[in-house]
Amino acid sequence: MKFKVNKKAIAKHISIVQKAISNRTTLPILEGIKIVANHNIITLTATDSETAIKTSFPAIVEEEGTIVVNSRLFGDIIRKLPDDIITIEVSNYNMNILCSNSEFNIQCQNSEEFPDLPNLGDIKNLKINANDFKDAIRKTSFAVSLDETRATLTGVLMDIVDSKITFVALDGFRMALKKISIDSNINTKAIIPARNCNDLIKIIEDDVIDIDIEIGINIIKFDLGDTIFYANLLGSEFFQYEGLIKDNYKINSKVKKSDFQSSLERASLLAKEDRANLVKLSVSEDIIEIRSNSEIGSSMEIVPAETMGGELDIAFNSKYIIEGLKNLESDEITLSFTDSVNPTIIREIDDNSYIYLVLPVRLAN
Amino acid sequence: MKFKVNKKAIAKHISIVQKAISNRTTLPILEGIKIVANHNIITLTATDSETAIKTSFPAIVEEEGTIVVNSRLFGDIIRKLPDDIITIEVSNYNMNILCSNSEFNIQCQNSEEFPDLPNLGDIKNLKINANDFKDAIRKTSFAVSLDETRATLTGVLMDIVDSKITFVALDGFRMALKKISIDSNINTKAIIPARNCNDLIKIIEDDVIDIDIEIGINIIKFDLGDTIFYANLLGSEFFQYEGLIKDNYKINSKVKKSDFQSSLERASLLAKEDRANLVKLSVSEDIIEIRSNSEIGSSMEIVPAETMGGELDIAFNSKYIIEGLKNLESDEITLSFTDSVNPTIIREIDDNSYIYLVLPVRLAN
Incomplete structure (x- = not known):
């Protein structure tokens, strides 16, 4: 096997197949990338037996062939080479890598031991x-x-x-x-x-x-x-x-996402993990009040809101709400509540295609 | 104690004193920042008993006083507050922090337990x-x-x-x-x-x-x-x-720093840690050849050089050379050798104020 390829091209495709290499494999062949050089196309394949990735790119193939090379070492070498043409030549399970003033020789493995790509059956x-x-x-x-x-x-x-x-x-x-x-x-x-x-x-x-x-x-x-x-x-x-998604959300609050999120993040500083990051919300017509406390202190935040349908006290694990908010893209969002024990739904103001639903934490009293 | 201060100003100075807070202290008072409000100046002090930092900044002090507050919690709260004026008021070891729509109450400690700053004696x-x-x-x-x-x-x-x-x-x-x-x-x-x-x-x-x-x-x-x-x-x-610094460096090589560094970094890929990252240099008139090897392969790099005073084979732990090269700022650098067992000196081409000296690795043969 012998081919010439631009460093950036091969480096990019090595990074792609490396996503299928497991750090924990006990099979040496699965630490390898299979390289096939054929008709001026290089194909790289890697697998951890649960995932497999195959990727192809053009190169000047002077001699066709197939080999398996250690993924980490091959990737590290290629990435550190200068941005120039690389010549890769394999003979007798030895890979010679030549680029500018650098030369590497690496031992390779027989590609016949490399697993086949999965067969999907009826698709x-x-x-x-x-x-x-x-x-x-x-x-x-x-x-x-x-x-x-x-x-x-x-x-x-x-x-x-x-x-x-x-x-x-x-x-x-x-x-x-x-x-x-x-x-x-x-x-x-x-x-x-x-x-x-x-x-x-x-x-x-x-x-x-x-x-x-x-x-x-x-x-x-x-x-x-x-x-x-x-x-x-x-x-x-x-x-x-x-x-899980009902249609009886009586109470709907519109809030500015950034205000709500930063208030929750501050309240979380006093809502300890060992107490389930507990924050308490009091939803009323014009505001949502957020409270939290721990042995060392307490916090109170006021978030302006437009609420229709009533008032409500409800408690959450702040972590779950904050993680959901990060995926909402609109400036304003809607919080929809039924009561303090059933799930609350969070949505963008004008997009119902994404729904984030959070279970409240039931309080003792 | 009561004062008003801009969020950015106090956040910056909290970050400064936090460098003196140890994560491993067993004394609760050393987890705290001492705050002194006096004559429109706030002074923050922190210490881990080996280091101490004191920093001051102007604020509107409405009531003077001294308190110790938990460093991590206080810092986290202040940094998460909006960029606005913060009012801090302490009474009865309770600190009240008010900023825009946020309010925090934190328990504090008596500043009398906080250690004094060190006395330097004769200076x-x-x-x-x-x-x-x-x-x-x-x-x-x-x-x-x-x-x-x-x-x-x-x-x-x-x-x-x-x-x-x-x-x-x-x-x-x-x-x-x-x-x-x-x-x-x-x-x-x-x-x-x-x-x-x-x-x-x-x-x-x-x-x-x-x-x-x-x-x-x-x-x-x-x-x-x-x-x-x-x-x-x-x-x-x-x-x-x-x-350690002799004046009998017979062999002097001038190389381009970036070439030499990237060649060493590539050679290190095959110079394993368990074998002291061993790279071998052959210094001759026009080039320095760098070689490395491990069970899986070998590498050879050629770095153009201008060498005066002779030729030399020498081996190094590549890690020590690379760490030194990172601190040299000139495009070209000088490597000065006596022989393969005495220290090598690396310098910028036109600056003798910085000297980096590395011991070679003695090879068996």
Whole structure:
């Protein structure tokens, strides 16, 4: 195998496949990147057996071939080389890297030991706008459960029904839900591990317009053009989230998001973690009063509000509200309450496609 | 006590005194900042019993007084308040903080329990240019020893002789030495803990021109104008560093610093820590060849050089050379060798005031 390639090009694609390399693998072959040089195209593949990433880019291939090279060392060397043409030549499992005044020789592994890419079996196809997808993942994946004993809740559900995808993540304390439209009439569910979602949106570049998705029985495949991303699915039996959203929110408050968020952040300074970051809200017609206290002191914040439908005292874990607020983009937001024990819903003022739902904390008295 | 102050002003000075607060103190009073309101000046003091910082700023003092407040909580609250006027009022060990729509109440401690500032005893005075001082500390303090059993080597020596200060730090593998001129004829030595040096240069603001230094028996005091910094000295018996610098450097190589540094960084990728980051240099008339190897591979780098005085093979721990190179500012640098076992000296091409000295690694053959 022998090829010449621009440093920046190969460095970029190494960073992409490295997202599929696990730090904890015990199989040496999975610490490697498989390189295939064929018809002036270089293809890099990496996998941790739960995820796989394959990415391709053009190069001047002088001799075709296939090899597996240690990912960390290869990536570190390429990234530190000057911004110039790199010549890579492999013979007898030795990779020679030449660039300007630098020369490296690295031992490689046989590519026949490298696992094959997964087979999806029967698939369902859809196409999704890349920006819509990134936005939906960002606004939901932070809300997944960290409890590995409830595996499906550690993923983001894509609930695909009637030309819409509802992205849902929840952890028993709060739920984030984002709806986007697609041009497809398939109906299916897929639960993608949150970790994979976050890696995936990092490698979707700005010039990607649409993503082709294939959903198999246990595996989902995202085709970004140059790069293909495979992830194992977490089954398809998710929590019945639809029942959580009622339509009897009697009390609705409009507040300025930045005021509400910074007041909650200040109140949190006296709402200790060991006491569930407890903040108490008193919602009335013109203001929301936020109170917190600990052994060392207390705080009181007043946030101007426009409330319709009555007054209410309610308590929250401030952390869950603040995390949701960070995903709302409008200046003004709506808080919708039923009472002090049922979930509260937080939305942008003029966009119902994103819903963030938080369970209040029940107070003793 | 009651005063009004701009948020930014008090937040800045809290950050300054917090550098003297230890995270590991067992004395609750040392977790506090002492606040004195007097004649329209607020003075904040903090200490961890090895360092003390006192800083002052103007405010509208409506009632004079003294109190100690928890540093972390007070700092966090003030920093999160809006950029507005803050009113702070203390009565009965309760501090009330009012700002815009926010109100906090925090329990405080009696300032009588707070330790006094240290007494320096007989002192020697000098004045030093603030930029010279910061530059000298940055270029030396990274080279101190981390070995607490050789306490004096964990500090930076200020060796003051004949209107010059020589700043020296060394750890048995390398030495960094920077000379600056001062307008004083005192002769003395002071060893300042590296940790304190680094905190100190962070709080010297750009508008500070000169620093007044008072050296007592065990304590040094830096007067920056608004802020005074006290540090305990680490004795005055330092290693006899003068003997390390010989004048018999036969072989001198001139190289481009950036080329030499990036070649060493690449070679380090194959020079493992468990093998002392070993890189081998072959110095000849026109080039320096750098080689490294590990179980998985090898590297070879060629750096153009202008060498006078002969050829040489020598080996180093690459980490020590790279750390020194980062402090050299000129495009071209000089490497001066005697042989493969005695220290090598690295300098800027046209500045002898900074010397970085590295011991080579002796090779078996």
